[in-house]
Amino acid sequence: MCGIVAYTGIKQCKNILLNGLKRLEYRGYDSAGVGILSVNHSSKIKNPVFEIKVAKEAGKIKVLEELLKDIEMQGVCGIGHTRWATHGEPTQINAHPHFDCKQKIAVVHNGIIENYAEIREELIKKGHIFISQTDTEVLPHLLEGYLKSETNGSLLVAMQKLMKKIRGSGAIVAISVEKPNEIIAGRIASPLIVGTSRDGNFLASDMPAVLDHTRLFTVINDYETVCVTRDKVKIYDSNGKLVQRNPFKVNWSIESAEKGGYEDFMLKEIFEQPYGIKETMRGRLLDGELNFEELNLTDEQIKNLKKIQIIACGTSYHAALTGKLVIEKWAKIPVEVEISSEYRYRDPIVDEGCLFIAITQSGETIDTLAAIREARGKGAKVMAVTNVVGSTVARESDSVIYTHAGPEVGVCATKTFSAQIMVMYLTGLYLSKVKGLIKQENYERIIEELKMIPNKVQIILNNAERLKKIADETYKYTCFLFLGRIYGFPMALEGALKLKEISYIHAEGYAAGEMKHGPIALTDNKTVVVGVIPQDFVYEKMISNLQEVRARNAKIFAIVSEGDKNIEKYADYIFTIPKTIEELNGILTVIPLQLYAYYIAKNLNRNVDQPRNLAKSVTVE
Numbered sequence: 012m013c014g015i016v017a018y019t020g021i022k023q024c025k026n027i028l029l030n031g032l033k034r035l036e037y038r039g040y041d042s043a044g045v046g047i048l049s050v051n052h053s054s055k056i057k058n059p060v061f062e063i064k065v066a067k068e069a070g071k072i073k074v075l076e077e078l079l080k081d082i083e084m085q086g087v088c089g090i091g092h093t094r095w096a097t098h099g100e101p102t103q104i105n106a107h108p109h110f111d112c113k114q115k116i117a118v119v120h121n122g123i124i125e126n127y128a129e130i131r132e133e134l135i136k137k138g139h140i141f142i143s144q145t146d147t148e149v150l151p152h153l154l155e156g157y158l159k160s161e162t163n164g165s166l167l168v169a170m171q172k173l174m175k176k177i178r179g180s181g182a183i184v185a186i187s188v189e190k191p192n193e194i195i196a197g198r199i200a201s202p203l204i205v206g207t208s209r210d211g212n213f214l215a216s217d218m219p220a221v222l223d224h225t226r227l228f229t230v231i232n233d234y235e236t237v238c239v240t241r242d243k244v245k246i247y248d249s250n251g252k253l254v255q256r257n258p259f260k261v262n263w264s265i266e267s268a269e270k271g272g273y274e275d276f277m278l279k280e281i282f283e284q285p286y287g288i289k290e291t292m293r294g295r296l297l298d299g300e301l302n303f304e305e306l307n308l309t310d311e312q313i314k315n316l317k318k319i320q321i322i323a324c325g326t327s328y329h330a331a332l333t334g335k336l337v338i339e340k341w342a343k344i345p346v347e348v349e350i351s352s353e354y355r356y357r358d359p360i361v362d363e364g365c366l367f368i369a370i371t372q373s374g375e376t377i378d379t380l381a382a383i384r385e386a387r388g389k390g391a392k393v394m395a396v397t398n399v400v401g402s403t404v405a406r407e408s409d410s411v412i413y414t415h416a417g418p419e420v421g422v423c424a425t426k427t428f429s430a431q432i433m434v435m436y437l438t439g440l441y442l443s444k445v446k447g448l449i450k451q452e453n454y455e456r457i458i459e460e461l462k463m464i465p466n467k468v469q470i471i472l473n474n475a476e477r478l479k480k481i482a483d484e485t486y487k488y489t490c491f492l493f494l495g496r497i498y499g500f501p502m503a504l505e506g507a508l509k510l511k512e513i514s515y516i517h518a519e520g521y522a523a524g525e526m527k528h529g530p531i532a533l534t535d536n537k538t539v540v541v542g543v544i545p546q547d548f549v550y551e552k553m554i555s556n557l558q559e560v561r562a563r564n565a566k567i568f569a570i571v572s573e574g575d576k577n578i579e580k581y582a583d584y585i586f587t588i589p590k591t592i593e594e595l596n597g598i599l600t601v602i603p604l605q606l607y608a609y610y611i612a613k614n615l616n617r618n619v620d621q622p623r624n625l626a627k628s629v630t631v632e
């Protein structure tokens with residue numbers, strides 16, 4: 012998830028772009044750059060020749076701001092970008108904009124080009140030279156190639172051809188020296204809007220970038236292209252036909268626009284999960300097949316794996332527990348899961364034939380990092396699962412699987428968690444396939460189910476009001492127990508963690524079978540028991556556990572699969588999730604748990620984005 016802003020009009024654009032990027036910094040902040048169409052000083056006044064001046068730097072926007080102080084960049088048409096790295100580390104060279112060979116076209120991009128490696132190969136054979144590690148760099152080179160043939164020199168037509176060539180997601184915005192007042196853009200899956208004003212027109216990933224200049228917006232839809240000049244906006248559908256669309260007006264403040272109109276980043280990020288999960292699957296689930304080369308293991312190495320050891324902290328630890336369940340079930344490899352801070356101090360034994368996986372959304376958690384160093388020091392090969400490209404854990408591991416959930420601003424992990432779980436599902440299934448343990452029919456069925464997960468998450472989100480109502484009726488309780496078995500157990504732990512960290516209410520997650528070994532003594536009429544009880548092979552056992560706590564006057568809130576009529580007898584509050592196969596229930600049951608915790612915390616007026624005593628990256632012991 013990166014941020015894009017572009018302007019063409021009658022004003023100097025350097026500060027418009029810079030201020031727009033500052034407003035988008037919540038979308039990505041590891042490097043930033045601008046490209047501005049400027050008159051080449053050696054050209055004639057009557058017949059000016061344009062060049063694209065680019066300034067870009069690794070680091071936060073303030074680094075770019077410092078750089079721009081010393082650079083003269085005159086011009087009224089330009090593009091800007093703040094990056095959240097996906098391909099290639101956050102360096103100056105990998106920062107956007109990117110150029111074609113002759114530096115006549117510059118492009119900024121938000122998204123992932125799945126087939127960039129093959130396109131790059133094709134272009135290299137045609138003589139194109141690449142200087143960055145990014146997927147984006149193929150875009151200006153493709154445009155350059157198309158402009159040479161069948162496009163009549165039209166950058167718009169070239170963009171339309173490019174949109175048919177690439178696979179993946181992208182908001183792509185381009186300028187060229189040939190038309191110094193024109194910006195051409197296209198969109199596949201990544202957000203892109205046009206802002207219109209009397210002094211010029213804008214393109215942006217999100218409204219806050221340009222709210223200082225306009226409140227009139229038009230959304231660009233998937234597979235559309237757009238040509239923006241200082242006084243015209245022309246939108247074209249995927250067949251190149253002109254589309255009529257009237258702008259709409261927004262009254263949002265900049266602060267609420269940053270949150271996409273949601274009250275908090277946490278709520279926004281919960282609602283972004285269908286998109287985040289799709290991004291995690293992107294490029295890895297192709298035409299009914301799993302492509303997971305990033306694992307960096309040969310088929311032979313996979314077949315010889317004797318054990319997997321997963322380490323993580325907090326929410327990531329709960330993703331690891333889910334990983335254990337699916338990897339053992341599908342790939343029949345024993346998996347040990349351990350909290351990083353325990354692992355690092357216990358003089359662990361690293362067995363030969365053991366794959367070591369470290370899960371950390373931030374990639375900076377010191378305990379996880381120390382555990383990785385400990386394991387590598389003893390000869391382990393480490394695979395990291397992280398959301399942050401170029402993070403310390405990513406750099407210090409032998410291979411990395413990026414979750415691609417986009418930056419998470421809220422301190423507590425929500426969308427990065429569902430993305431981690433998706434990586435665990437993909438890993439388990441891939442290992443099983445390579446080991447030849449899964450029947451083709453079952454493999455295809457699981458893939459079909461995985462593809463439906465984003466829509467099913469959306470169905471749950473559409474029913475958020477129901478969770479708000481349950482939270483409104485239960486937020487005054489002072490003890491919460493979250494119970495689950497097998498796939499529901501890590502989610503019970505996660506539900507309890509979410510609730511305690513943002514509401515400050517005491518909550519515990521338990522394997523439901525453990526209740527009788529102690530915790531049941533806690534239950535009375537001041538307790539809410541949240542049962543994670545979707546349709547699966549331990550359903551009946553969960554019902555018995557709920558009956559036990561109900562007999563002790565606890566209020567019962569059950570999260571069940573749709574169509575479960577039986578539960579009405581046992582629960583005071585019910586929330587239903589769409590059906591899926593039992594191994595995948597976890598990713599669906601956690602969404603209502605996140606929302607439930609959120610609404611309880613809001614009832615208590617808590618700051619959900621910055622809960623007390625917590626930090627986004629835990630870089631201290």
Ligand code: F6R
Pocket residue numbers: 324325326327328370371372373374375376379422423424425508509512627628629
């Ligand atoms: C909870 C939460 C924390 C983190 C933990 C590990 O919402 O965010 O429990 O999961 O601090 O952080 P990472 O995943 O960055 O290693």
